[in-house]
Amino acid sequence: MSAQDPHVGSRPAPSWDVRRFTPSWRWLTEAMWWVEHAFGRARADARPEEDTRVRIFVILSVFSAAFVCLTLGAVHAALLTAGAGAGADSHPNAVVRADLVDRNGALLATNIVHYGLYIDPAQVWDRRAAAAQIRRVLPRVSRTRLQTALYGDRRLLVVNRLTPREKVAVHNLALGGISFEPEDVRVHPLGESARHVIGNVDTGGVGLSAAERAFNDEIRAAGARGESFQISIDLRVQGVLENELAAAATATGAIGAVGIITDVQTGEVLGMASWPASNSRNLATAATYEMGSVFKTFTVAAAIDTGRADMTTLLDASEALQIGSRRITDFHAQNKVMTLEEVYLHSSNIGTSRLSTEMGPRVMRDYFERFGMMSRAPFEIPSEAPILPGEWSDSTLASLSFGYGISITPMQMAAAMGALTNGGRFIPLTLRKGGRPDERGRQIVSPGTSLTMLDLMRRNVVRGSGGRAEAPGLRVGGKTGSANKSVNGRYNTAHAVGTFAGVFPADGPVDARRYQILVLIDEPQTYPRTGGFVAAPAVGRIADRIAGFLGVARKADPYRTALGDRIPAFEDLEGDGR
Amino acid sequence: MNTAVANLNRLFAWKIRGIRWIEIIGVLLVAVMVFSVYLAKAGAAREGARISDLERQISDNGQRVRLLRAEVARLEQPSRLEALSRGAGLVPVDVHRQAKVENLPTLAPIPEPAPVVIATPPVPAAPAPEVER
Numbered sequence A: 001m002s003a004q005d006p007h008v009g010s011r012p013a014p015s016w017d018v019r020r021f022t023p024s025w026r027w028l029t030e031a032m033w034w035v036e037h038a039f040g041r042a043r044a045d046a047r048p049e050e051d052t053r054v055r056i057f058v059i060l061s062v063f064s065a066a067f068v069c070l071t072l073g074a075v076h077a078a079l080l081t082a083g084a085g086a087g088a089d090s091h092p093n094a095v096v097r098a099d100l101v102d103r104n105g106a107l108l109a110t111n112i113v114h115y116g117l118y119i120d121p122a123q124v125w126d127r128r129a130a131a132a133q134i135r136r137v138l139p140r141v142s143r144t145r146l147q148t149a150l151y152g153d154r155r156l157l158v159v160n161r162l163t164p165r166e167k168v169a170v171h172n173l174a175l176g177g178i179s180f181e182p183e184d185v186r187v188h189p190l191g192e193s194a195r196h197v198i199g200n201v202d203t204g205g206v207g208l209s210a211a212e213r214a215f216n217d218e219i220r221a222a223g224a225r226g227e228s229f230q231i232s233i234d235l236r237v238q239g240v241l242e243n244e245l246a247a248a249a250t251a252t253g254a255i256g257a258v259g260i261i262t263d264v265q266t267g268e269v270l271g272m273a274s275w276p277a278s279n280s281r282n283l284a285t286a287a288t289y290e291m292g293s294v295f296k297t298f299t300v301a302a303a304i305d306t307g308r309a310d311m312t313t314l315l316d317a318s319e320a321l322q323i324g325s326r327r328i329t330d331f332h333a334q335n336k337v338m339t340l341e342e343v344y345l346h347s348s349n350i351g352t353s354r355l356s357t358e359m360g361p362r363v364m365r366d367y368f369e370r371f372g373m374m375s376r377a378p379f380e381i382p383s384e385a386p387i388l389p390g391e392w393s394d395s396t397l398a399s400l401s402f403g404y405g406i407s408i409t410p411m412q413m414a415a416a417m418g419a420l421t422n423g424g425r426f427i428p429l430t431l432r433k434g435g436r437p438d439e440r441g442r443q444i445v446s447p448g449t450s451l452t453m454l455d456l457m458r459r460n461v462v463r464g465s466g467g468r469a470e471a472p473g474l475r476v477g478g479k480t481g482s483a484n485k486s487v488n489g490r491y492n493t494a495h496a497v498g499t500f501a502g503v504f505p506a507d508g509p510v511d512a513r514r515y516q517i518l519v520l521i522d523e524p525q526t527y528p529r530t531g532g533f534v535a536a537p538a539v540g541r542i543a544d545r546i547a548g549f550l551g552v553a554r555k556a557d558p559y560r561t562a563l564g565d566r567i568p569a570f571e572d573l574e575g576d577g578r
Numbered sequence B: 001m002n003t004a005v006a007n008l009n010r011l012f013a014w015k016i017r018g019i020r021w022i023e024i025i026g027v028l029l030v031a032v033m034v035f036s037v038y039l040a041k042a043g044a045a046r047e048g049a050r051i052s053d054l055e056r057q058i059s060d061n062g063q064r065v066r067l068l069r070a071e072v073a074r075l076e077q078p079s080r081l082e083a084l085s086r087g088a089g090l091v092p093v094d095v096h097r098q099a100k101v102e103n104l105p106t107l108a109p110i111p112e113p114a115p116v117v118i119a120t121p122p123v124p125a126a127p128a129p130e131v132e133r
Helices: A023-036 A038-044 A048-080 A127-137 A143-150 A164-171 A210-214 A216-224 A235-252 A292-305 A340-345 A349-370 A394-401 A410-421 A447-463 A536-550 B002-013 B021-075 B078-087 B101-106
Strands: A107-119 A156-162 A178-187 A256-263 A269-275 A314-317 A321-323 A326-328 A336-339 A477-487 A490-504 A515-522
Touching: A023 A038, A038 A048, A107 A143, A107 A164, A107 B021, A127 A143, A127 A164, A143 A156, A156 A164, A156 A178, A164 A178, A210 A216, A235 A256, A235 A269, A235 A515, A235 A536, A235 B078, A256 A410, A256 A536, A292 A340, A292 A349, A292 A394, A292 A410, A292 A447, A292 A477, A292 A490, A314 A340, A314 A349, A321 A349, A321 A394, A326 A349, A326 A394, A336 A340, A340 A349, A340 A447, A349 A394, A410 A447, A410 A490, A410 A515, A447 A477, A447 A490, A477 A536, A490 A536, A515 A536
Parallel strands: none
Antiparallel strands: A107 A156, A107 A178, A256 A269, A256 A515, A314 A336, A321 A326, A477 A490, A490 A515
16 A cells, blocks of 8 residues: 555545444444544645654554564573573483482482383283293292283283393393383382481382481482482491491390480481381380480589589488388499499489489479470481470489489480580481581580580599490590380389490590490390490490591590500609699 | 765665665675574584483483492492401401501511521532622
């Protein structure tokens, strides 16, 4: 159409009547015709030339704007869009779940592509031969399932989770009608090692237990990035712990055993083992025990922290302590007045009972709460709740002071011992490498109390009940615990629990690198059944073997040389204190 | 001023065989652009295919690495290593037999076994000292 079309002004009106339409359509139609007649109106106003220019200009502008938009869009798509180009938008090594690795990168769990074996019976030439050959290379395939697939009328899954090696074996049979479909399978190459720490995953790739469950979202996110996910476990430490725990449990004929190794400054769990490993129940978190004399550590710590006692405080253990009708005696009775140190070293029930009744229920309860004894251990793996005393009478306080009347999980004990040996900060244990972010710890006893307890624990190994936990030059400290288990409501001496809660190195400042080792042997059958005989030797051997991995050097301390030889006690021969 | 505008207009209106030279140049430029875009797209497609291929290779190799790592982890299970080393008669090294590198010079040498004297029949003349060089 030419802009100077002379007939425009006399163009016939639309052949349809706009009034027939609904108001909105009518408005639109009128607007369209108004635009269409604009040129005619302009000519009527004697401004045809100017109007043509405006029209051209408007059309030019619209097209220019459209092309500018297209250009900008093209430039944006070419230069600024992230992940543009031919490459995939996901990481080439992305997996559903990241590899779970220990703190040094050693593999704990990984995803391996396995294969589902499918058979399409229509393409199988000789069904009988095919069945025989498949069963020869794949003995685990179910005979009925194979028959169903071979004699069926459509393609069927015969068996899944074929390993790459099995797949190659079946593939090499060169049978018709056989196909494979990849499937991602979580593999735990360590078998039963660390199984209680790693946990399980369902077929959909969702963590069901332990670290796989606790860090499920983070493991999946790391997998999408093609990265590994580290946890705090040190596989070397874990291996030593498992081996020594199994050796100790086997040697003592125990029904169960627990070992936990933690870094007391960060709360990281470096090793956690529950024996027997074939038992899916993790005794470290899912079982509670009355741990016996290990609790004397907390009673003595509370007494020192409240200022009621110091190392030289004298406590009368010359005769049994009578509380109501109950008579409290000592296992290794010394029948004398003892200092606090002697009470701890000789593991005197009388001495700690006196301390606890003197402190009273309010203080004892307060300190038990501070040590985390009264509630579930805050840990990534959900743990059992402790069994607490129903009332806090003097008799109960006496029992609590030497570890009866309260059942706690080994995790609670490990966390409490860590708090007592790191300067008094309660740091929840964690499987997260580097410790929990933003966790500064809660001050529960003074650093001075912590130092005193470290010294006491060291002395207990040097000349107390924990002597068998000594490891040359590693300054091991700790406390033994021995308790009879309650069977049908009565404490039975044939069913015992032997514990040793150790720490090394026990010397140095409160914030020095330090590791806690807890070993608990459940129902040892060898005699004596006390923690000093069944658990302490394992702690000593574990410390001896893991010190190198943890970078703890052998050094002398005031009691032993770096090679573990005795240093003669300082004797003030001239009596002038020099 | 007017002369310059007139010159420009003449230049603009200059035709070769009835076609404005500016249009010819425009068409040529468009042709060059079309061809270069084609080249760029073809190159990008080639690179894209190569990247996809490399990524597939990375993915395949990643799978093999995972498989090998899993195999290594299986073979290095702590309990397996312990059983193997105990079976081979290996035990943790006693503390008295451990030393740091800096202590090496101070260590007493292992006493050498006394030289075994082998009685040989006397050789009357041995004038061949070449071996002593």
